[in-house]
Amino acid sequence: MSNEAVLLKADNLSRIDPVNKSVLVKSASCIIHRGDRVVLSGSSGSGKSVFCRLLALLDQPDQGSIVFNGQSVKQEDIPYYRSKVAYIRQRPVLLRGTVQENLMFPFALHINRAHRFNPEKIARFLSLIDKPDSFLKKNAADLSGGERQLVCLLRVLQLDPDILLLDEPTSALDKDMAMQVELLINKWMHLHDETRAYVWISHDEQQKKRVGQQVWYMSAGVLTTGAV
Amino acid sequence: MPAYIEISYLDMAVASLLVLANGLISVVLKLKLEKSLLVSAVRMVVQLLLIGTILKWVFSVDKWYVVMFIIGIMTFIAGMAAYNRNRFQYGGMRIDTLVSVWVSSWLVAILGLVVVLQVQPWYTPQYVIPIMGMILGNTLTGVSLGLDRITHELVQKREQVEMLLSLGATRWEAYKEPAQNAVMAGMMPTINSMMVIGLVSLPGMMTGQILAGQDPEQAIRYQIIVMFFLSAASSMGCVLVVAFVFKRLFSKSHTFMYWKLQEK
Numbered sequence: 197m198s199n200e201a202v203l204l205k206a207d208n209l210s211r212i213d214p215v216n217k218s219v220l221v222k223s224a225s226c227i228i229h230r231g232d233r234v235v236l237s238g239s240s241g242s243g244k245s246v247f248c249r250l251l252a253l254l255d256q257p258d259q260g261s262i263v264f265n266g267q268s269v270k271q272e273d274i275p276y277y278r279s280k281v282a283y284i285r286q287r288p289v290l291l292r293g294t295v296q297e298n299l300m301f302p303f304a305l306h307i308n309r310a311h312r313f314n315p316e317k318i319a320r321f322l323s324l325i326d327k328p329d330s331f332l333k334k335n336a337a338d339l340s341g342g343e344r345q346l347v348c349l350l351r352v353l354q355l356d357p358d359i360l361l362l363d364e365p366t367s368a369l370d371k372d373m374a375m376q377v378e379l380l381i382n383k384w385m386h387l388h389d390e391t392r393a394y395v396w397i398s399h400d401e402q403q404k405k406r407v408g409q410q411v412w413y414m415s416a417g418v419l420t421t422g423a424v
Numbered sequence: 425m426p427a428y429i430e431i432s433y434l435d436m437a438v439a440s441l442l443v444l445a446n447g448l449i450s451v452v453l454k455l456k457l458e459k460s461l462l463v464s465a466v467r468m469v470v471q472l473l474l475i476g477t478i479l480k481w482v483f484s485v486d487k488w489y490v491v492m493f494i495i496g497i498m499t500f501i502a503g504m505a506a507y508n509r510n511r512f513q514y515g516g517m518r519i520d521t522l523v524s525v526w527v528s529s530w531l532v533a534i535l536g537l538v539v540v541l542q543v544q545p546w547y548t549p550q551y552v553i554p555i556m557g558m559i560l561g562n563t564l565t566g567v568s569l570g571l572d573r574i575t576h577e578l579v580q581k582r583e584q585v586e587m588l589l590s591l592g593a594t595r596w597e598a599y600k601e602p603a604q605n606a607v608m609a610g611m612m613p614t615i616n617s618m619m620v621i622g623l624v625s626l627p628g629m630m631t632g633q634i635l636a637g638q639d640p641e642q643a644i645r646y647q648i649i650v651m652f653f654l655s656a657a658s659s660m661g662c663v664l665v666v667a668f669v670f671k672r673l674f675s676k677s678h679t680f681m682y683w684k685l686q687e688k
Contacts, residue, residue, distance in 0.1 A: 214683050252590055256679050274678045279592030289587040307592035352591070 202266075203358055203393055204228040204281065209250050209260035211243075220246045223260070224419035226412065228359055231390035235408030236397045243417040244397045248361045251395070252283035265358075275307045282357040286364040288344040295339070295347050296332040302355060314354065321350050324383045325376050342373025349377065353384050360394040367399060374400075378407055428637050440465070479553065488547040495556045499526050502560040506568040506665075512575035514684040520668035521567055528661035529556070529563040536653045558629065558650060559657045562614065566658025567665045570610030574669050575685060577602035582682050595674040603666050610662030614655040621651065 204227070211221040221243045228234070238244050249255045253262070253274050262269050269277045290298050300313045322331060325346065339347065345365055352360070360381065366374035385392055395412075398404050404411065413420045443465050450457040482490055503522035510517070533556050537543045543551045578585065581602055588598040621627060629650060633643035673681050 214681070253677065254586060254590060254679060256675060256677050271677050275589075275592045275594050278590055278678075283590040285583070285587070285590075287583065289583045291584070302591050305588075305591065305593050305597055307594075348587075355591070 201229045201231070202227055203230055203232075203264070204251070205263040206251060207261050207263075209247070209257045209262070211246050211250055211255060212258050219417050221250060221419070222417040224250075224417075225260075226419065226421045228393050228395065230393060231385075232393040232395075233385070233407060233409040234393070234395045234412055235404045235410070236395055236412045236414060237404065238414035240399075242414045243419075244414045245363055246417075247414060247419060248283060248363050248395065248397060251359075252278055252281055252361050254278070254283055275305075279307050279355055280357050281359045281361065282352045282355070283361045284348060284352060284363060284365050286367055288341070288348040290336040290339075290344055290347060293336060294332065295334050295336060298336050298347055299332070299351050299354065302351060308355065311355075317354055318350060321353060321380070321384075325380050340373070342369045342376065345369060345373070345377060346380065349380055353380075358392055360392070360396075362394055362396040364397050364399065366403065374403065378403070381407070428635075440469075479549070482549050482553065486549065488545070491547040491549050491552055494549075494553060498556060498560055499529065502529070502564040506564045506571065509568040510572050510575065511688055512579060512685050513688050514575075514669075514672055514686070516668075516672055517571075520665060520672065521571060524567050524661045524665040524668060525560070525563050528567075528664055529559045529657050532653050532657040532660065533559055536649070540649055554629070555650065555653070559653055562654040562658040563661040565613055566610040567661040569613065570606045570662035571665045571669070573609040574602055574606035574666050577605055578669075578673065578680075578682070578685060582680070585680050585682075589678060589680060593678075595678040595680070596670070598678075598680065599670050599674060603670065606666050607659070607662050610666075611655075611659045614658050618651055618655065621647075627651075 206224065206226050208223040208225055209221060210219070210223055212218070213220050224247055236244050236248070246255070250257050251262070253269065264277060264281065291301060299318060302308055303311060303313050318332070319329060322329065327346075331343075334343075336344070336347070349365070362381070366377050369377065381394065385394075396407050398407070410422070412422070443461065446461050447458050449455070450461060478494070482494055500522070503525040504518075506525055507518050507521040533552075536555065536559075537551060538546055541551060541555075546552075585598045585602070589595070627647050630640075630643045630647040633646060634640050673684055675681060
């Protein structure tokens with residue numbers, strides 16, 4: 197694959213537990229290309245989550261570097277970087293208010309000051325997952341767990357990220373809801389002609405087969421990608 | 425002007441009998457508070473007599489360094505008390521609380537004593553010590569309430585803070601809401617007390633001045649300016665401590681270092 201297709205390159209990322217000093221992730225390196233659909237596999241506590249948080253720079257790596265779109269990420273660019281390399285957690289977090297208000301609030305952030313909430317874009321996403329427009333008027337507190345996760349995804353997808361870091365987004369959902377989440381992400385990949393990418397942490401063997409085109413393994417903090 | 429009634433030791437002994445009523449209630453209702461009642465009553469008497477002796481000495485010496493030393497100790501005790509009233513802690517919390525109490529109370533005291541009251545000489549203990557004491561008491565409340573609230577907010581809303589950061593929020597954008605709540609929590613008691621002052625209770629300082637034979641109008645003017653000092657100092661202290669928490673728990677690379685926050 198050509199160099200232009202490389203979205204993100206991580207070199208020797210390490211993370212030590214700040215409290216008990218044990219090694220959580222040891223010199224993990226990886227390359228994410230446009231169009232990559234990666235499943236990150238490994239037992240609980242092996243460091244998958246920590247690694248994804250490192251990739252999102254939600255935790256500061258103790259060692260290593262990240263090059264995104266050909267440039268190393270500088271301190272002042274981290275908010276921008278996070279809006280492009282979006283981390284999605286297992287437990288969806290919504291603010292008080294309606295679904296629409298939850299979708300609009302990211303535009304109040306400094307990083308998105310040049311962008312406006314785009315109702316048509318949201319309507320297109322909603323039609324992909326067969327949700328009526330009235331869904332936007334619902335109170336966030338009345339949503340099911342699956343619907344909450346869908347809102348979280350819409351909130352991220354509307355901002356047009358390059359990479360999704362999906363930290364078990366469906367593990368607390370029933371199968372139908374999980375399929376909806378998969379569907380939405382799959383449609384999003386198609387919508388952008390496979391120029392985006394994701395890393396998906398999953399424990400569900402069936403799901404891994406459905407969403408992964410390549411598998412990375414994490415074991416006791418050591419990452420194996422097969423590619424690097 | 426009516427004569428000022430001096431209080432003798434006998435008067436105090438008679439008044440102390442009233443605490444027996446509390447003891448009786450405790451025994452009858454089996455509250456098991458007799459011991460705490462006795463200890464607190466004795467502590468109250470001993471502490472106040474001690475302070476009385478110290479103040480008498482400070483007033484008679486009338487030296488700036490003695491006054492500074494006393495208010496220095498008062499500030500330290502207030503800072504430590506604000507620190508202790510907390511359920512969570514992080515490395516450096518003690519110094520943050522101390523500096524918040526110290527800077528805000530001293531700044532307001534300097535403004536109040538030198539600019540507003542124009543006390544001559546500036547260290548006159550009769551003014552400095554009681555006013556400093558009131559300011560410190562309120563600052564301590566503002567700082568400890570603000571600190572308690574911000575640490576709770578951050579523990580409870582860790583996921584929300586991280587959600588904001590992962591959407592591209594700057595560290596300040598992620599901290600803003602908890603910070604606003606904490607500053608509000610720190611300012612509310614002062615606002616509430618200003619709201620009902622004079623209606624529900626007469627403040628201690630004003631009451632004291634009136635008892636001492638001071639003209640009530642002057643006593644009220646004193647109370648008014650002191651209330652302004654108190655509200656300024658407590659909100660400033662609260663804002664300061666919330667800013668210090670921000671510096672400690674959010675890195676320059678916009679990460680939330682939640683692990684630094686631990687239960688005591």
